[in-house]
Amino acid sequence: MSLPGPADLAAIRLTLALAATTTVFLLLLGTPVAWWLARSRSRATGVIGALVALPLVLPPTVIGFYLLLLLGPDGPLGHATSALGLGYLPFTFAGLVTGSVVYSFPFAVQPLQNAFAALGSKPLEAAATLRAGPVDRFLHVVLPLTRRGFVSAAVLGFTHTVGEFGVVLMLGGNIPDKTRVISVQIFDHVEAMEYAEAHWLAGTMVLLSFLVLFLLYRRKPDA
Amino acid sequence: MPDSDSGLELRLSLSHPGFTLDVDLDLPGHGVSALFGPSGSGKTTLLRAIAGLEKNASGTIRINGEQWLDGRWSLPTHKRALGYVFQDANLFDHLSVRGNLEFGFRRAGTARQTHFERTVDLLDIGPMLTRRPATLSGGERQRVAIARALVTEPRLLLLDEPLAALDHARKREILPYLERLHTELDIPMLYVSHAPDEVAQLADHLVLLHQGTVLAHGPLRETLARLDLSEAFGDEHTVVLDTRIGLHDDDDHLSRLDFTGGSILVARRPEATGSGLRCRIDARDVSLTLHASEDSSILNILPAVVGAIADTRNPANVLVRLDAGGTPLLARITRRSLRRLGLAPGMAVWAQIKSVALLG
Numbered sequence: 021m022s023l024p025g026p027a028d029l030a031a032i033r034l035t036l037a038l039a040a041t042t043t044v045f046l047l048l049l050g051t052p053v054a055w056w057l058a059r060s061r062s063r064a065t066g067v068i069g070a071l072v073a074l075p076l077v078l079p080p081t082v083i084g085f086y087l088l089l090l091l092g093p094d095g096p097l098g099h100a101t102s103a104l105g106l107g108y109l110p111f112t113f114a115g116l117v118t119g120s121v122v123y124s125f126p127f128a129v130q131p132l133q134n135a136f137a138a139l140g141s142k143p144l145e146a147a148a149t150l151r152a153g154p155v156d157r158f159l160h161v162v163l164p165l166t167r168r169g170f171v172s173a174a175v176l177g178f179t180h181t182v183g184e185f186g187v188v189l190m191l192g193g194n195i196p197d198k199t200r201v202i203s204v205q206i207f208d209h210v211e212a213m214e215y216a217e218a219h220w221l222a223g224t225m226v227l228l229s230f231l232v233l234f235l236l237y238r239r240k241p242d243a
Numbered sequence: 244m245p246d247s248d249s250g251l252e253l254r255l256s257l258s259h260p261g262f263t264l265d266v267d268l269d270l271p272g273h274g275v276s277a278l279f280g281p282s283g284s285g286k287t288t289l290l291r292a293i294a295g296l297e298k299n300a301s302g303t304i305r306i307n308g309e310q311w312l313d314g315r316w317s318l319p320t321h322k323r324a325l326g327y328v329f330q331d332a333n334l335f336d337h338l339s340v341r342g343n344l345e346f347g348f349r350r351a352g353t354a355r356q357t358h359f360e361r362t363v364d365l366l367d368i369g370p371m372l373t374r375r376p377a378t379l380s381g382g383e384r385q386r387v388a389i390a391r392a393l394v395t396e397p398r399l400l401l402l403d404e405p406l407a408a409l410d411h412a413r414k415r416e417i418l419p420y421l422e423r424l425h426t427e428l429d430i431p432m433l434y435v436s437h438a439p440d441e442v443a444q445l446a447d448h449l450v451l452l453h454q455g456t457v458l459a460h461g462p463l464r465e466t467l468a469r470l471d472l473s474e475a476f477g478d479e480h481t482v483v484l485d486t487r488i489g490l491h492d493d494d495d496h497l498s499r500l501d502f503t504g505g506s507i508l509v510a511r512r513p514e515a516t517g518s519g520l521r522c523r524i525d526a527r528d529v530s531l532t533l534h535a536s537e538d539s540s541i542l543n544i545l546p547a548v549v550g551a552i553a554d555t556r557n558p559a560n561v562l563v564r565l566d567a568g569g570t571p572l573l574a575r576i577t578r579r580s581l582r583r584l585g586l587a588p589g590m591a592v593w594a595q596i597k598s599v600a601l602l603g
Contacts, residue, residue, distance in 0.1 A: 142333050145296055148320035149327035150347030150395060156321075160346075164337040 024220055030197050031205035031221075038113070038201060039181040042120040046128035046177040047170065049121065054132035054173075059141070073126050080123060084190025087119050091191070111193050116201075119191040120181045128177040135169025136162070175236050179229055251276075251399070251431060255292055255302030255312060264288050264300075264455040270448060272307045275425055275432045277446035277463070279439075280475070285455040286435040287330075290401050293433065294327050295320035306399050307431070324351075326392030326430075328402040332384040334376035334391070341372040343391050351395035359394045365427065366390045366420050382413035386420060393428070400424075400432040406441060414441075421445055439479040443467070443523045444602040451475050468571035470553040470564050478555070480526035480562055480573050483602075488518050497542075504568020507543045509599055521602040526562060528597040529574035533584055535593050543596040547572060549586055565594055 024032075053072065057065050075083055090097045091109045098108050109115035143165060147157045163170070185203040192199030194208070202221055209218035251270040256263070264285045270276045278286040292300040295317055304312035306325075311318045326347075334343050344363070348354050363369050366386045376384060385405055392400060405421070406414045418441070424432070425445060436442050442449065442463070450460040451472060459472050466472070468482050486500035486507070496511040500520060507522075514520065535544060547565035555562050561581050565572040572594055586592070 142329070143335060145320075146327075146329065146333045146335070147346070148296070149294055149323075149325060150391065151321050151350035152346070153319070153321050156350075161335065165335075 025217070027196060027200075028205060028217065028221060031200050031202045034113075034197065034199075035182055035201040035203075038116055038120060039178045041117050042124060042181045043128075043174050043178045045117065045121045046124055047174060050125060050128035050132055050173060050177075053125075054129045055136055057129070058133045058136035072129050075123050076126050080184060080186025081190055083123055084119060084187040087115075087122065087187070087191050091115060091118065110191055111195060111199060113198060116188060116192045116199055119187040120184060123184055123187045124177045124180045127180045128173040131169045131172035131176065132166070135166035135172075139165055172236060175232055179232055182225070183229065249307055251307070251433075252303060252305040253289075253293065255289075255300050255304060257288070257292060257297055257300040259288075262288070262455060264292065266452075266455075266457055268450065268457055268460060270431075270433075270450070270460070272431050273429065274447035275434050275445050276448040276450060276460075277442040278433060278435045278450050278452060279437065279442050280452035280458075281437060283454070284452040286437075286452050287403055288455075289452065290327075290403050290433060290435050293399075294325055294401055295323055309398065321350075324395070324398040326395055326397035326400045328385070328388050328392050328400070328405045330404045331408050332376075332381075332388040334384055334387060336376055338376075339372070340368065340374050340376065340379070340387050343376065343387060344368070344372075344394050347391055347395040354394060354396045358396055362390050362393045365393075365423060380413070381409050382416045385409065385413075385417055389420065389424070393424070393430075397430060400430050402432060402434045404435050404437070406436075406438070418444060439476060439481055440523070440600075443481055443483050444521070464571065468564060468573060470551050470562060470573075478527075478557070480555075480575060481523050482526075482571055482573050484522050484524065484570060486520050486522060488512060488514055488516050488520060491516060502570055504570045505545050507545070507596065507599055509601060512601070523600040523602055524572060524596055525598075525600070526573035526575035528599075529565075529572060530595045530597070531563065531565075531574055531576055531580070531584065531586065532593045532595060536595070539595065541595045541597060543599070545572075545594045545596065547592055547594045549588055549590045549592055551588060552581065552586065565592070567594060 053068070057069055057072070088110055089095050091101065092098045093108055101107065101109055106114070109118055139162065143161050144157050147161045152160065183203065185207070188199065188201055188204060194200050194204050202225060206218050206221050209221070250272040253266055253268040253270065256265045258264070262285070266289055278289060280286050288297060291297045293304060295311065300312065300317070301315045302312060311323050335346065338346065344359070348359055363372070366389060368387060368390050371379065371383060371387065376387070379387065389405065406417055409417065422445065434445060446463045448460065449463045449466040451458040451466070453475065458475060459466060459469065464483055464485070484502045486502040488498055489501035489506060490499040491511060492499070493511070497508045498510070498512040499506050499508055500522065512520065545567045547567040550564035550566055553562045555575065559577055560575050561578050563574045563576060563586065565574060574594060
């Protein structure tokens with residue numbers, strides 16, 4: 021087995037940066053959506069819930085394809101980003117983050133939504149009668165009591181982003197150092213019949229993913 | 244109508260699907276007011292609305308001069324200086340007992356450390372401060388919940404059936420603490436309950452709720468003895484006497500309790516002569532005779548005058564209101580006895596009291 025080359029290391033670095041950035045956005049955007057889905061009695065929760073879950077069932081290429089159209093020069097979001105001076109997002113790191121957030125959204129929202137639903141409104145009511153305002157309640161009651169939900173959301177969002185391929189390929193292409201992530205790099209190795217290099221990267225991913233999931237599921241419920 | 248700056252002015256309405264609460268109440272700004280009624284009568288909803296936990300309440304809430312609700316404008320719950328004790332304690336599991344107490348204490352700003360310590364003593368929380376709520380018994384959790392509400396020095400304490408989730412032994416464990424709050428703290432309390440014995444023990448003022456409206460309210464003694472409300476109490480008619488220990492008889496191990504219009508004898512009490520003692524006399528424990536019986540084993544036989552007579556849920560029985568020298572009593576007797584004795588309002592009778600429950 022050969023050691024990883026500079027292209028492999030660059031792909032690993034890029035993947036970790038992408039997954040970390042994506043996780044931050046997943047938690048920032050997923051928390052209010054999950055909160056609303058868990059607590060609103062609005063009928064719109066059905067529609068939004070289905071939309072959020074859509075990436076679970078769609079082929080990643082479908083998501084990547086539509087994002088490419090939406091974010092491209094002829095897409096409405098493309099017009100918007102261009103007007104804001106951000107340029108066009110496809111084939112950039114920002115584009116990959118956007119695609120990854122959409123693709124991994126249900127993996128972050130669902131653990132949070134379950135945690136918020138299980139929490140119920142009673143601890144919040146108790147906190148309100150003890151002089152805690154809305155932000156105070158979220159920080160000092162909701163966060164500590166749903167910590168496990170946040171950890172699950174972050175871990176699943178991170179690992180799922182590391183493992184994506186279709187969306188990245190459609191939206192990011194295969195630009196070294198910019199959009200070439202581990203999964204694409206493995207694909208390239210296999211295409212070039214470089215099985216030893218492919219093994220090295222693929223095997224590492226299997227091991228790391230297993231370790232992370234093992235740590236996540238090993239924890240006792242309510243510990 | 245009480246002075247608007249020293250009382251609880253509660254005029255509010257709200258509706259849920261299938262339920263409407265419509266309440267217009269002026270309650271005293273001190274002592275314990277019990278909200279009593281069957282389940283579904285709106286007791287808890289009223290309490291939650293006073294706390295600002297019911298979103299669509301509208302009307303007026305003024306607590307000792309402070310406006311909490313005005314039309315649709317509502318002061319947010321966290322800005323209302325209240326303490327709320329939930330039916331199931333509702334402690335924060337991620338905090339220790341001390342953390343739970345300090346949660347509100349820190350945020351209340353004006354609360355004093357001496358008051359914190361006094362409350363911890365009052366409810367005997369000291370030994371549990373470092374424990375987690377999950378390791379406490381039901382009774383202990385409820386004591387912590389009461390202390391947590393009290394350390395914020397609220398202007399109003401709201402208690403939502405704090406004993407309902409507890410078994411009989413645990414209730415006995417908590418009641419003395421509630422009794423202590425009553426006598427040692429000067430905070431108005433609203434106490435939701437469907438248990439007549441709790442109400443008789445703790446309340447000064449009684450509010451009867453039925454299907455979201457106020458059926459009646461007034462001072463506890465008078466309201467309990469009202470025959471027109473007998474339906475609301477089911478079969479648990481009772482009166483409450485506020486007595487003072489007049490004499491201890493150490494030969495027979497008895498104590499004499501004096502009240503307006505008479506006295507009763509009970510088993511020797513540990514309290515000193517002169518101490519106040521509340522007791523409860525259930526209507527089913529009072530029987531009537533036309534002559535003072537000289538050969539009865541019953542100790543407490545009081546002269547009384549028959550007042551009104553009312554039907555009870557059970558057609559075999561009637562409820563007789565008596566006036567024992569100014570103190571109202573209720574006797575539940577059979578319809579046959581009523582006819583046999585020829586009882587009618589204004590008649591002088593003797594009330595034989597079989598048992599007296601002492602409420603401490």
